[in-house]
Amino acid sequence: MRLSRYFLPVLKETPSEAQIVSHRLMLRAGMIRQQAAGIYSWLPLGYKVLKKVEQIVHEEQQRAGHIPLLMPTLQSADLWRESGRYDDYGEEMLRITDRHGRDMLYGPTNEEMITDIFRSYVRSYKDLPLTLYHIQWKFRDEVRPRFGVMRGREFLMKDGYNFDLTVEDALHAYNRHLVSYIRTYERMGLQAIPMRADSGPIGGDDTHEFLVLADTGESEVFYDAAVTDIKLGKREIDYDSHEACHAVMEEFTSLYARTDETHDAALFEQVPEERRRVARGIEVGQIFFFGTKYSEVMGATVQGPDGKPTPVQMGSHGIGVSRLLGALIEANHDDKGIIWPEGVTPFHVGIVNLKQGDAEADGACEALYKSFEALGLEPLYDDRDERAGGKFATMDIIGLPWRITVGPRGLKNGVVEVTSRRTGESEELTPELAIAKIAKIYADL
Amino acid sequence: MRLSRYFLPVLKETPSEAQIVSHRLMLRAGMIRQQAAGIYSWLPLGYKVLKKVEQIVHEEQQRAGHIPLLMPTLQSADLWRESGRYDDYGEEMLRITDRHGRDMLYGPTNEEMITDIFRSYVRSYKDLPLTLYHIQWKFRDEVRPRFGVMRGREFLMKDGYNFDLTVEDALHAYNRHLVSYIRTYERMGLQAIPMRADSGPIGGDDTHEFLVLADTGESEVFYDAAVTDIKLGKREIDYDSHEACHAVMEEFTSLYARTDETHDAALFEQVPEERRRVARGIEVGQIFFFGTKYSEVMGATVQGPDGKPTPVQMGSHGIGVSRLLGALIEANHDDKGIIWPEGVTPFHVGIVNLKQGDAEADGACEALYKSFEALGLEPLYDDRDERAGGKFATMDIIGLPWRITVGPRGLKNGVVEVTSRRTGESEELTPELAIAKIAKIYADL
Known part of the structure; x- marks a missing residue:
């Protein structure tokens, strides 16, 4: 691209609304423009990085055997009434009424819709395992959107959902996602540490968040410094192998690393003192295993090997695609501007x-x-x-x-x-x- | 892809709601699933074709020198009050109120927002010509969505906007879009005939629609049969050359070809009788030149060579990306199913x-x-x-x-x-x- 023909509105002044460095630099480098509170246009340079990040996420999901599709941004409220979340979700859900007075919403996540897709077509355990994902715009009507694309209202997320016959298979899907996420972040030049987390409104038993260490992170994190020495590198992992994925999960999650939500002071005390770290982190992904929470209430069952209807074991797994741009800049900049890792440079x-x-x-x-x-x-x-x-x-x-x-x-x-x-x-x-x-x-x- | 690991829910039965062949085949081939009236999930096979079509649109827009960015789906109503269209647009605009009571809308098109972006950054005629485009989901709250993705409510559109100093430059942008559109459709294996059209709510003086001939088209079209013999083929066109683009525009638009909105029976009579055709067509794109309609009211001016503020000459140019899948199937199928052209096959x-x-x-x-x-x-x-x-x-x-x-x-x-x-x-x-x-x-x- 010749700059004389490009559209790169670099700003000399830093707009006053930007509180953190990634937000400031994205505005100054002509990457984004705020169109309303927490809603951004991605100007050409920002759009280019967004597409690179999205492409890496796609490639690593497909390498893990996950199948892409695309669900719409708007959903019918009825689907969310089935799961009981329509009333539970609170004001962060953007509720919409169409011209015929039907209740709709701008999807903040897609557990209900993907479960509906699954139950509409899949009848037999022979069609499992299955993991479907999409990368689509979501909306969460935050009270105080801030920090640019780090806490926007309209944001791009990869959300994937596994459907398995047994808990063991679903835990393999969980581990497989963990491996694929680590590879995804490493390709972007980011270290994102999996930390035991709290499940929140998605529900579920097992969950890890992936956190990028940065002073501006919204979460306080506690970890064993040795965890930052672990890298996946160019190892080939057989994503079909339960053992191989489990081993990577163990390797990356055995050392102490927790967010403030699950921090256990007594356990942390067992980390050798010189390796104890308290820092801040930016959440760039999360994986959940939640079993039959949605499949039971929504009737997502398959015929098992014994001929009996069996609710499928599920999990959901997200990567904050647009927020990753903020995290990348928080982790890669100096006082002159952004320093893109080669994997995502525009x-x-x-x-x-x-x-x-x-x-x-x-x-x-x-x-x-x-x-x-x-x-x-x-x-x-x-x-x-x-x-x-x-x-x-x-x-x-x-x-x-x-x-x-x-x-x-x-x-x-x-x-x-x-x-x-x-x-x-x-x-x-x-x-x-x-x-x-x-x-x-x-x-x- | 191995089918045993894919998610391809081919249906034996045709769902009763489908009235036209493309809708029937997209449902039966497991390409889409209706989630609400006029709102679809793109199942893996459908998503794959959608991405191929989108990719061709991107490549041809960038070949023509147009710059991609991405504007959000939700917009502030205030921007549309500036242009006067917030009140004019009618019930097809999906109006939304956020938790703070602010008026928002799901963008049906982006003239206002792109004009706002332009006026925020561009000051001098030296930064022109400039054409910015994006491919983003839109929403139009149709009274009766039907025909599957051909007339959905949530749909994917490429919309591009040119900004030029002079009418002559803007008309070159118009012609450049026409050339790039013809190449886009041809690469997909489609013949889309540019026809003089009516400008509708966008406003403007010059406008052509691109129509694919198909019995199920929503528009009646009148044309000289000789127009279907004109092909762009593999000719190299210099998109910077006013003359080269103008010549292609003349070549493709000199013969009679109009939709019912602009049909002129007297002119049509002058076409040799054996070449007069009345048929139906599916609209898959439209180009508009509308001059200073938005730039004047929204203050999108640049300093001209004479030092005076000059409102920019604009046009907007759209391709119905998701609707193209319907048009492709209407034009390429037999009684056994779809027949994908090589350019877009999944x-x-x-x-x-x-x-x-x-x-x-x-x-x-x-x-x-x-x-x-x-x-x-x-x-x-x-x-x-x-x-x-x-x-x-x-x-x-x-x-x-x-x-x-x-x-x-x-x-x-x-x-x-x-x-x-x-x-x-x-x-x-x-x-x-x-x-x-x-x-x-x-x-x-």
Whole structure:
């Protein structure tokens, strides 16, 4: 993309409503615009990151064998009356009346609807196991929406639901989700620690939240510092294997790590003192096993191997897709702006032309631009007629991990400058080596 | 995908509510499920086609230089009071009150919001031309939703908005959209004829609708038969060239083609009698030029080259993404089911194993499956333990354009059977040649 043709409204001033750094930076980098309290437009740069995050979530869900579909944003109230949650849910549920006076609602979650889909089609245990998920906009009418997309009202969430014959199979689905979530976050360059959590209005026995450590997190968290050393890395996990998924679950959840809701001071005391940590965290996902809570009341049964109708064992599993952008920035920024991890960066590399209009500099930038495109990478070329300082400031605030600076002086020596946004370190390379260096970084992801 | 692990609830019976063939087939092929009047879940197969259609729309919009973003589904009523449309829009607008009593609405279109975004950031004519678009769920509270996704209440639409300094530039944007739309539909295997149309509540001077000819279309259309011979094909069009886009617009719109709203019997009489056609059409897109209708009332001005504030010239341009699935099926089916064009098929090829459990047949199917995956194609392998007739019926109704049938008898002769869903013709080929044949079809798209 050539910046002269893009729509990137970078702001010099920080809008006064932004209290936390991710909100400030998303506004300043031209990623979002507030349209109403807790409701945002995703401007082109923000939309691009949102799609990258969404794509990683899709890929990892499908790698785990989960099947995508898409449920609508609006739901009939009748479905929620079946489960009893229509009256229970409180004012966070946005209730709507259509022109015929029918009670509707903007879905805050989808346990009822997915259970309805399941019971409408599935009759036999032979069609299990089954996990269906979607990534769709939700609405929760928060009293005080704040922190930008971290606590918005209209937000994008991945919610998945497993249907299994036995508790054991459902717990495997739980573990499988845990593995897939860890891989999802790691691909984004995030460490999200699974912590034993409270089940809240979804109900259920087993539940873990995934928390990204950040000073601005809404939850107080207590953990054994050793938990942050555990990584999944590039291990291949067989998602069909109960043992393999269980082993990863054990590995990631055996050390003490809890939110304030489930914190147990006596247990925490058993962690060696030098490893005890109290910090803050941002919740970016949660997994639940809730058994037959919905299947019994809504009649989601299958014929079991014994021929008898059996309510299915279920769980639900969510990733806060839009909120992840806030968490990513909280965990990756400095005083100059955002620092995108390579896995989610909106553009792979920025090209800064120090002397727009200079034939040689323009030509070198064009050649770099086309080379990156030919490699399937997306460069952002700042081809505006603006001074170098302004171009650097734009690149710094929008946070592309790699920048190539092209100017007449370097070109005389046959080099361009490659700069890491994270370390600030630069090196001079020939254009060919600069391209090769950056291509390799992305190929190795 | 292996069918044994997929969720494809094919129905034997046609639900009674479906009046038209696309609605019947989408229900029977397990593509959609009605959740409330005019509100659907997109089951896995339907979701897959929806994403393919959406992806083509994205690619062609970006090829034309249009910039994607994403506006929210819910909007503040205040914005619509500025334009005067809050009171004008009538009962099709779904009006919502949030917990604080604020008036909101579920966006039926986005002229106001995009104009608000534009006026918030763009100050100078130097930032023009600019076309922003998004693909987002909309809601129109139709009195009588019907015909499945063809006239739903919650529907997916691409809507794009151009901002230009001069009428001439805005008309170029109009023509550019026309070209990009024709290419979009052609890639989907659809012929959508641009017809002079009525502007309706959007307002505006110039507008064309794009209509797919189908007996079940909601509009009566009148056209010169010669218009159906015009194709864009693989011509490269320079979207920056006013002349090139204008020439395509002239080519596609000079012959008589109008909907009943703008039909002119006297003009139609001038078409040679043997070429006069009266038929029905499904509207799948519309482009509008409306000048300063919104920019003046909402204060979307830029500083012009003369230093004076100038209201921008705008247009809006829509493609009915979810409705396209209905139109595609109306135009591509037979009495056995859907026949997907290659450009939008949910899976590229179906593999039918005639003797599941037979080591040789299973092995040959697995080898085919892996070969297609290695080529980047998506096969759907019917690996269920079911009789051949049931497997063929499933493949026929879901409409994959190519099927490979594998059985012990053929394998003895070293061949499998490749069948075209559209023609019904089969040929026996070695597995290698079968793969090569199908790979070439998709490579040539």
